[in-house]
Amino acid sequence: RQGGSQSRAEEMVCRVEWLIPSFLLFDLDPDLLPLFQYNCKQFASPQECLSAPEFLDHIRKVMLVIDAAVSHLENLSCLEEYLCNLGKKHQAVGVKVESFSTVGESLLYMLEKCLGAAFSPEVQEAWSKLYNAVVKAMQRGWETLPEGD
Numbered sequence: 696r697q698g699g700s701q702s703r704a705e706e707m708v709c710r711v712e713w714l715i716p717s718f719l720l721f722d723l724d725p726d727l728l729p730l731f732q733y734n735c736k737q738f739a740s741p742q743e744c745l746s747a748p749e750f751l752d753h754i755r756k757v758m759l760v761i762d763a764a765v766s767h768l769e770n771l772s773c774l775e776e777y778l779c780n781l782g783k784k785h786q787a788v789g790v791k792v793e794s795f796s797t798v799g800e801s802l803l804y805m806l807e808k809c810l811g812a813a814f815s816p817e818v819q820e821a822w823s824k825l826y827n828a829v830v831k832a833m834q835r836g837w838e839t840l841p842e843g844d
Contacts, residue, residue: 718745718754718801718805719800719801719804719805720797720798720801721741721744721745722741723797723800723801724794724797725741727794727797728741728744730788730789730790730794731744731750731753733747733749733750734749757798757802760778760781760829761802761825761826761829763777764825764828764829765825768825771828771829771832774829774832775832775835778829778832778833778835778836779832779833779835779836780836781833781836782832782833782834782835782836782837783836783837784836785833785836786836786837792834792837795830795833795834799823799826799827799830802822802826803819803822803823803826806818806819806822807819
């Protein structure tokens with residue numbers, strides 16, 4: 696955006712710590728917790744992970760990707776290579792494609808908490824479409840890897 700105004704995603708990046716209590720990821724799928732290891736540290740509980748500076752940094756990065764997608768809404772294909780490589784990185788650390796639906800559900804819940812009454816069905820649909828487009832591009836990172844096992 697121009698003129699110094701922030702997108703919603705940028706605003707959320709600034710308020711990540713405020714959003715963490717509404718982050719449902721581990722409530723929705725506790726099996727995702729072991730994927731979040733930083734410096735080989737295994738978290739004993741979701742709360743420990745959610746309060747770790749490394750996890751907050753990871754959430755900021757997720758929101759920056761979402762913000763880039765919002766900023767390039769008219770030309771998401773310009774992010775294709777980046778998102779495909781991001782998908783490869785996620786697969787390399789053990790993330791399953793199916794996990795992105797859980798992440799999306801958690802993201803939509805965070806947006807609902809952040810936006811309140813402004814989170815209309817139309818807004819939810821728009822965010823869902825955007826998130827799904829990002830995930831589809833990331834999934835192509837899986838598709839470019841040779842089949843194994």
